Amino acid sequence: MPAKKARKRALNVGLTIILIGWLAVHYLLIGLYLLPSNAITVLYPEPIQCYVTPFFNQNWRLFAPHPPLVNERYLLQLSLQSDEEADPQLTEWIDFTTTIRNSIWSNPLSPAVTRHRTIEGIFKNYERFIVRQASGEEYEPSPYDVHVNYVFNRLLTVLAEDFYNPQKYHLIAVRGRVVIEEIPPFSESKSLDYVSKELKAFTFDWFSPAIPSMVRIVEE
Amino acid sequence: MHHRVGASLARIMYGFWFLSYDLQSFEIRHFIWGELGPVTHDMFLRDLKLLGGFSLLTYSSSPLWFEALFFLGIISAILVIAGLFTHISMIFSLTLLWSFHTRNEYILDGGDNIARIIIFFFFS
Numbered sequence: 001m002p003a004k005k006a007r008k009r010a011l012n013v014g015l016t017i018i019l020i021g022w023l024a025v026h027y028l029l030i031g032l033y034l035l036p037s038n039a040i041t042v043l044y045p046e047p048i049q050c051y052v053t054p055f056f057n058q059n060w061r062l063f064a065p066h067p068p069l070v071n072e073r074y075l076l077q078l079s080l081q082s083d084e085e086a087d088p089q090l091t092e093w094i095d096f097t098t099t100i101r102n103s104i105w106s107n108p109l110s111p112a113v114t115r116h117r118t119i120e121g122i123f124k125n126y127e128r129f130i131v132r133q134a135s136g137e138e139y140e141p142s143p144y145d146v147h148v149n150y151v152f153n154r155l156l157t158v159l160a161e162d163f164y165n166p167q168k169y170h171l172i173a174v175r176g177r178v179v180i181e182e183i184p185p186f187s188e189s190k191s192l193d194y195v196s197k198e199l200k201a202f203t204f205d206w207f208s209p210a211i212p213s214m215v216r217i218v219e220e
Numbered sequence: 221m222h223h224r225v226g227a228s229l230a231r232i233m234y235g236f237w238f239l240s241y242d243l244q245s246f247e248i249r250h251f252i253w254g255e256l257g258p259v260t261h262d263m264f265l266r267d268l269k270l271l272g273g274f275s276l277l278t279y280s281s282s283p284l285w286f287e288a289l290f291f292l293g294i295i296s297a298i299l300v301i302a303g304l305f306t307h308i309s310m311i312f313s314l315t316l317l318w319s320f321h322t323r324n325e326y327i328l329d330g331g332d333n334i335a336r337i338i339i340f341f342f343f344s
Contacts (some may be wrong), residue, residue: 050271053325057333114245114252114327121326122258144270147263155258
């Protein structure tokens with residue numbers, strides 16, 4: 001009988017330790033996921049994302065209000081080559097997000113909502129990769145980083161298709177830019193004296209146009 | 221009686237939620253989930269390999285398979301709203317919604333996940 005009791009006790013203690021351990025890891029990962037962007041989440045996105053999605057993630061800031069402090073606009077620049085000219089020509093910076101946002105404001109149920117979320121999500125993922133890359137000169141891109149690059153490259157290529165005539169030009173390269181504008185604090189939102197701060201902008205590297213089967217070709 | 225009314229209202233709301241995904245992005249479905257968008261099928265498979273996840277869209281990159289699942293999603297959402305074959309149409313809707321969510325996770329907001337988790341209570 002005492003042996004049976006001891007076994008039961010050991011089982012209870014074991015299960016309690018496992019449960020406490022799991023809860024500790026769970027709340028640590030959820031905490032890291034919900035905290036504003038920090039060194040751990042930026043440098044090690046894969047384990048946190050793997051655990052949190054699909055059951056535990058929510059990004060409404062429902063329980064930890066974190067209103068946006070900046071507006072981001074995304075721009076594109078294309079390098080185009082025509083058959084008639086020897087040198088490729090650069091387009092102006094094309095602001096494609098303002099048009100999409102205007103569509104959303106005029107109709108919150110329009111397809112522009114999901115289009116904008118996709119573009120914003122991919123840009124933000126790429127921005128996080130740039131931060132990781134800037135963390136040290138010896139930073140080695142992980143397979144996830146390579147993937148983030150492919151998706152960003154493909155997005156720029158797909159978006160670029162709307163801004164040139166493929167019968168007249170060939171797309172040589174495309175690059176993106178993020179323009180960051182600070183949102184005035186609520187107390188200053190109606191003030192005529194409020195002077196907005198200078199815009200910040202980040203320009204990314206040029207990408208050669210991505211083809212759909214790029215990933216398969218590289219992997220093979 | 222009241223709990224039945226409540227459950228029916230919740231079912232109808234969920235049906236509209238399922239339907240809203242498909243209808244809102246109908247015009248640009250090939251950009252959001254298809255080969256014309258930023259996440260091609262190859263990239264999607266690579267994404268799953270790296271981060272894990274489940275989606276019926278992994279089984280084929282054929283546009284026919286994509287369209288079949290997309291329209292099956294619309295039909296099952298309508299059945300959920302109408303209250304026809306409720307159990308089976310709910311399971312179909314949820315599986316398809318989950319599959320499309322996984323195909324392009326960028327379009328999700330926090331509410332989607334909460335709603336997805338709550339839906340399991342319908343089956344209990």
